[in-house]
Amino acid sequence: MSIKAIIFDMDGLMFDTEKLWLNSVVMTNKFHGYSVSESLIIECMGKRQDKIDQILKERLGQNFDTDKFRKLNKFYMKKEVEETGLKIKNGLKELVEYLQKEGYKLAIASSSKMERVNERFKQSGFSSEPFHVIVSGDMVKEPKPNPEIYLKCLKKLNIKADEAIALEDSENGLLSAINAGIKAVLIPDLKLPSKEVLKLIYKKLNNLTEVITLLENENKI
DSSP states (O other): OOOOEEEEOOBTTTBOHHHHHHHHHHHHHHHHOOOOOHHHHHHHTTSOHHHHHHHHHHHHOTTOOHHHHHHHHHHHHHHHHHHHOOOBOTTHHHHHHHHHHHTOEEEEEOSSOHHHHHHHHHHHTOOSTTOSEEEOGGGOSSOTTSTHHHHHHHHHHTOOGGGEEEEESSHHHHHHHHHTTOEEEEOOOSSOOOHHHHTTOSEEOSSTHHHHHHHHHHHHO
């Protein structure tokens, strides 16, 4: 079956937000007396907000004020973006241009709320116009690794699972795509998935530019 659509994760895959978040936690720790570890934040990456809150409370105590912590994180993230801008990941522009030229359908399956999705595009200056479908975390009941978000993307794109490739950087994202029957391609960011998950993925690439080569090879099969 030929590939008709490419479905993108957003944070850590399209935009360099994971380092941004990590930096914000460092600043929150430094100036507000928190001691949230880097390893805990990396564990939370790729998860929906409610799941992140659950993990933080499990690790740091049920009285941990996740709302206050998040507000401080957002403050420092916004400050850094205002100073340096939100960087897009290597190869994103080239890949999107290639996909448009070749007639692929483009979609985004992000655990973030739609408000955050729109904010990311605004902060980066990158256009969301090429994407035919965007499904955000607040549009589904179950977060990744549940396949709901990818199944919703497939339905909106009006294609079958074997006609799509999912691009992900997180373990939960990969599992979500795999559970939906979609070929999952890993482009790692800060956290590498477990060996068990790596055995299940379709391909592991170094950056988004390499997706072009992958698709060209797919078309030769």
